[in-house]
Amino acid sequence: MSITIAYYQSPVGVLELRSNGDTLSHLLFCNSWKGNAINEADINFTVPSSTAIQNCITQLDEYFAGKRMEFSMDIVQEGTAFQQTVWKELCNIPYGKTISYLELSKRIGNVKAIRAVGTANGTNHVSIIVPCHRVIGSNGSLVGYGGDLWRKKWLLEHEAKYAFGVQKLF
Structure with missing residues (x-):
């Protein structure tokens, strides 16, 4: 299964979004002590064709605008x-x-x-x-x-x- 990566400019900095198929697997803060260090000037903010990422971006837009209080999307995280x-x-x-x-x-x-x-x-x-x-x-x-x-x-x-x-x- 291929992984799609996209970046989202938010009020709290750039977020890295990853999906594997129809589910979101990562939403990480870039340039944080635990996140990926990136040069924001080099980022391509074009939204990929991943339905999971498109859905995530729509819901993040609503969240940051104060219009969404709950997220509804398929996510998957590997863990115990x-x-x-x-x-x-x-x-x-x-x-x-x-x-x-x-x-x-x-x-x-x-x-x-x-x-x-x-x-x-x-x-x-x-x-x-x-x-x-x-x-x-x-x-x-x-x-x-x-x-x-x-x-x-x-x-x-x-x-x-x-x-x-x-x-x-x-």
């Missing part, structure tokens, strides 16, 4: 059964809301797995759509985000603005 459980539970965190890593570990039924939950959260390859940015520290602080903390803050404040009319959280 535990990681899949964590990623599935991330999708149950409502738009504009946050939970702690401890709460996430409780929700999957293993309060002692808090570190493993954090690691699984950090290995999510479909950022924003699988909303790992909605997980914060138990004390309410912004901690750990592969797309850099400034993006996490931006995404949470963006969602709070459209969900509750709140301008600044942190």
Whole structure:
């Protein structure tokens, strides 16, 4: 199966989108501590013929415009059964809301797995759509985000603005 790669210019920087067939497999932040380093001037932003990527771009446009609060697209991530459980539970965190890593570990039924939950959260390859940015520290602080903390803050404040009319959280 071939992999299609496209780039999307978002308010939080360039995103790399990958699809394998009809499903989205990656949505990564470029030029973050965990993402691919790229020269944005060299990027071709032409949308490929991949239906999954076209659908993703449409939904991202709506999300960043404050018109979409839930994503509906086929995604696939390779990972262990535990990681899949964590990623599935991330999708149950409502738009504009946050939970702690401890709460996430409780929700999957293993309060002692808090570190493993954090690691699984950090290995999510479909950022924003699988909303790992909605997980914060138990004390309410912004901690750990592969797309850099400034993006996490931006995404949470963006969602709070459209969900509750709140301008600044942190």
